[in-house]
Amino acid sequence: VACVLMFNLQRDDFPVDTHVFRLTKAIGWVPDSSDRKKAYLHLDKRIPNELKLDLNCLLITHGKLCQRCKKLNDQQSQPNIPHSCPLSKYYCSAVPPPVTLKK
Numbered sequence: 001v002a003c004v005l006m007f008n009l010q011r012d013d014f015p016v017d018t019h020v021f022r023l024t025k026a027i028g029w030v031p032d033s034s035d036r037k038k039a040y041l042h043l044d045k046r047i048p049n050e051l052k053l054d055l056n057c058l059l060i061t062h063g064k065l066c067q068r069c070k071k072l073n074d075q076q077s078q079p080n081i082p083h084s085c086p087l088s089k090y091y092c093s094a095v096p097p098p099v100t101l102k103k
Contacts, residue, residue, distance in 0.1 A: 019069075028090070029043065
């Protein structure tokens with residue numbers, strides 16, 4: 001429904017697919033205990049309307065194309081993935097704190 005609202009009806013909504021869920025969880029934008037429904041509610045409320053469409057498209061594209069992020073949950077099976085991902089400095093396991101969104 002959120003995809004139809006955003007892409008077809010041009011409404012301000014932030015759908016959470018597999019890629020968006022995995023990436024936003026990895027960079028700390030949603031609580032660790034969140035499922036996709038909770039992540040949707042959390043992100044849709046906090047992401048400014050003017051950023052929702054572009055940010056969603058960027059996260060989906062990045063999640064599909066980045067070899068490191070594609071295997072974010074499966075790093076042990078792919079140990080030779082290059083560390084050139086622009087999001088890697090924001091992963092929760094990295095030293096800097098996670099990026100916080102506007103409340």
